[in-house]
Amino acid sequence: MNFLLPPDQWAMLFGGLRTTILLFAIAWIGAFALALILVIVRATDYRVCRWSVDAFVAYHRNVPLLVQVMFWYFAMPELLPEGIRFWLYDHNAEFCLAAIALALGSAAYQAEDIRSGLRAIPGTQFEAARALGCTYMETMRFIVVPQALRISLPPLVGRALLLFKNTSIAMAIGVAELTYRTREIENLTFNTFTIFGIATVLYLLGTFSLMAFGSWLERRATPGRKERHHA
């Protein structure tokens, strides 16, 4: 088996890997920011707000990601104003729309994870902090949110992993990411095992390094562990 690819195919493959990583990074940042907004909106007293966040989450949990991506790619541009549409078609529309779809899908799940982390903090923590004279913001910033984030960290890491793997779905609308490039090179060379082997190893490297980063974060976020390290 000819293991080494010609340099131009390596270049194609790494270009794909770069797109995958970029897609993941942009979608994750967007998803996390949107998830925080969703959690805050969900926590308000207005029934309309709660209801619409719940509907958003239910839609993204019950419709396949591929369909969400297709919806953004095929259907959504019709709804966008003409200016934005032309701008999109000039600026790699596939990539932008895939990133939006992936971000929205992941945000729905992340919002649920953060919300269940918040719910796990006993109300007495909040009351005790307020009784000690902390303002609302201080209570949130120093007491509630750090504990809640610690609880929701493992599921959030899991979501990030899923998002990284799900970037491969963007190939269905022609984003030239790792899976797309792999297929392309396979079509050119019929060197099936080599090229799919390399791509699989690259994906595994990505997921395993994300996992390692996640468990490092979890170790850092757990108080007491660090002291035990020194002892």
Add this chain to the structure above:
Amino acid sequence: MLEIIQDYWLTFLIGQYPNGPLGGLAMTIIVAVLSILMSFPIAVAFAMARLSAFGWLRAASAGLVNLVRGIPLLMLIFWCYFVIPIMTGYAVSGFWTLVCALTIYEAAYLSEVIRAGMASVPKGQTEAARSLGGGYFLTMRGVILPQALFNVLPGITSQFISTIKETSLGYVIAVNELTFAANQVNNLLLTQPLQVFTILAAIYFILCFVLSRGLSRLETSIRRKRGLL
């Protein structure tokens, strides 16, 4: 939108069935049910292997499960697409390729769910069964698995629902399922992607939403009957 439903509801439901291959929603459900049924015994075996007394068996099963969980499902589908024909020597249809890939993928995830259930059964149960003279398999079959599987029923049903959603990836290897049918309709109409994809999303939404609500209802009622609530 109503017009599209009126004209193409059969395509969405069963594809070109009487005059062509079965497809659409029916195919989606068949693929999902078949894959989850096939993955279940494999998942139980892997969960048992991961909790076994032999270190090499634990390590090997953990390695395999993590390997499958570390790659995108799409990659796995392509592996099956290329490798199965080479291994078996037959041209395998897209349908069986998809079922195989989903079976492997779901077995890995389901084995984690079942392992968690088995680990949560108190150790005294195993010890009691063994001290009464039950062998390993009798203990598993008669004591541990019934409790473990019942406890992780919610996890299993949610895995089933994600399998339904994952069948949509069959579109990429041209399996005649719901997403594929919708794309066919879209290509026929050309000018109404918004309506077609709204219908598509709505079908998936209704199916998965109703199923997840219904199954969790069922669970609560079973629990209540057993006096657990």
